[in-house]
Amino acid sequence: MKRKAVKMAAIVLAAVMMTACGSSASPTGKAEETAATAEEKTEEAAEAAEEATEGVAEGLEEAAEEVIGGEEDVTEEAEVEEDDLDEEDEENYETGDASLDLPRNEDNIGDKELLVVSFGTSFNDSRRMTIGAIEAALEEAFPDYSVRRAFTSQIIIDHVKSRDGVTIDNVTEALDRAVNNGVKTLVVQPTHLMNGFEYTDLISEISQYADAFEHIEIGEPLLTTDADFAAVEDAIVAATAEYDDGETAICFMGHGTEAASNGIYAQMQAVMDADELANYYVGTVEASPSVEDVLAAVKEGSYRKVVLRPLMVVAGDHANNDMAGDEEDSWKSIFEGAGYDVTCVVEGLGQIEAIQDIYVEHAAAAIARAEA
16 A cells, blocks of 8 residues: 555655646645645635635635636635635525535445546536536446545535535545445546646645555546647537637636646637637636736727637636626626627536546546556
């Protein structure tokens, strides 16, 4: 079992080095360095990070996606979770029927488990159609594995439990459940967008269970390799093909982060530029490129219409409000104020079958390593 511990330590080190070099991803670890980063952002961010996960860290990356759900980085996650607390007090919108979603927290797991880890979202319909759809695709692809769910955001878990009476495991609970059920082979597939702080925190927590299983592996986030960027490009271009009429700018809104992981947005833009997709644009809510940057770029063209769609696995508060809301500072209002006819497509990337297929490929690679 010592060999597995050494292997996990090496994976952690590699992930840290990749993050430092500019790779990216999203709360469940125990890194003091992460907490320190959150504290530098604001004292409130640090408190939010502590609430989100016991001693966990930065990357509230998948927080990127919603007021209570998303995908981004540490500092961001803390900010998003603070917003979530406000929304929890003021929630006056309908997010769908929670009973239609499978929490996947049952026992009787068997020898092989595929644990799908997401930041999470409290938007019930989006959770079912994105995270739930990814889990279903994995279950269909790997019938020998029992698929279970874990969220990294404790605030989302608590909110859904309080509001809807639905229990979702956090990562520690899910790992303990696997141990108590006698799982021998555990494969963890995150739905994170990038390889950043939260992904590193996840690896760190999983490494603490290295001796609890005979085999343990973790899959890669959505945007990891050049092939992943190309596949995501193909997926989002196909998903918006009906709007590609020569007079429409198609703009994707990501969350954004102050960390190096923010580079994935520029990389995605570069990939589309290289393929001469001149009417496709990528921006972020919290970082760069900003909505002002995207608007300036769109104005350089001769477009009459604009389509807005989230570059986030789930479509939660950011998609519904920061992108498609009626407030004067929403992307929709800003583009309408600039004279464009705006269409908002409030659908997370997880709803796209081709995106689900990428997660299946990443899980297949992790399973192959576990069974080698």
